[in-house]
Amino acid sequence: MPVRAVLWDLDDTLFDYTGSDRAGALRHLRAEGLLAAHGGEEAALERWRAVMETEFARFLAGEVGLLDHRRARARTFLGTPLLSDAEADAWFGRYIAHYEASWALFPDSVPVLEALAPLVRQAVLSNAATANQERKLAVLGIRESFEAVLCADxxxxxKPAAEAFHGACKALGLTPGDVVHVGDKLDIDALGARDAGLRAVWLDRAGAGKGAGEEPPPGVRRIVSLAELPELLRGTIGFGAPSTIR
Ligand SMILES: [Mg+2]
Structure with missing residues (x-):
């Protein structure tokens, strides 16, 4: 049974989130003259991430809203609890500008989207906020590749709730067995998609150069580059009928 649609994860699948975040934080900390004070690039980045993770957990737990989350990151990183809201907002705003100036796709993203365009329908399924992802896709110049951008909000x-995958399939008017999900997280993306009845492709970019790597779990196809995807989908007979992939 041919695949009718590819449902894409975005961050760290098509969009180099990790690289963009790193580059943006470095540009910001350099521009603010903060690298030396924090022991150089790697130490400063480590602190940047530690502060982000702690504060983001509070945001996810509903303890603070987005604005206060950003202010807390500025105050904690700088070690200046008395920084005014306006100063903290300005500081974080300068980071956002550097981050967005660092946005980049992976080199294999546009080629695969173009190669698949005549063959299958394509949409995005992301756990991030719709407004953020819509804007990101527009800025990156790939919004037109997708007929829909479906986000958790x-x-x-x-993801990995089956309802997220089923909601996306329903929005496309397809059954889960007609749809392939491609994502970088084994648990959230690949296993979630498999367990929801979709065909699951796990993009293991870190596995490139490591040889065959570990066998992926049953029902999950592993690729190390998006360049492998068209071939995998063309050979969809070998990709597994829904009855065997479950
Ligand atoms: Mg991802």
């Missing part, structure tokens, strides 16, 4: 469910 509007679906009401986040």
């Amino acid at each position: 509007e679906l009401g469910h986040a």
